[in-house]
Amino acid sequence: MSKTPENIDPQELTVVARSVLLDGLEALREHLAAITVVGAQAVYLRTTEAAIATAAYTSDGDLGIDPELLRDEPLLEAALQNAGFGSCRQVNPDCGADRRQSTESKQPSNSTCS
Secondary structure (H helix, E strand, O other), X not given: OOOOOOOOOHHHHHHHHHHHHHHHHHHOHHHHHHXXXXXXXXXXXXXXXXXXXXXXXXXXXXXXXXXXXXXOOOOHHHHHHHOOOOOHHHOOOOOXXXXXXXXXXXXXXXXXXX
């Protein structure tokens, strides 16, 4: 995890991050068969009883998407925007600039969003 901003409780930040992750998964419910939660959120959710050398705090959520299982509709971006999530272009104007996803091949995009 990157450095926690000053005056922010790491536990509170993690609670908010998990809430946003769950809201995002709810928005993408039509695609759940294609989605796997990966990264620190997945590790911390599965190892709550384990003694981990680092604090179980993170402020991001990472998703793996299997393009073979991804449904054609709704589009991921549209589903998230309909649930109230903003476009990554609002934060990063280059977001999606390299996106070239063929509907026939369903290859993963090369989006510059992070």
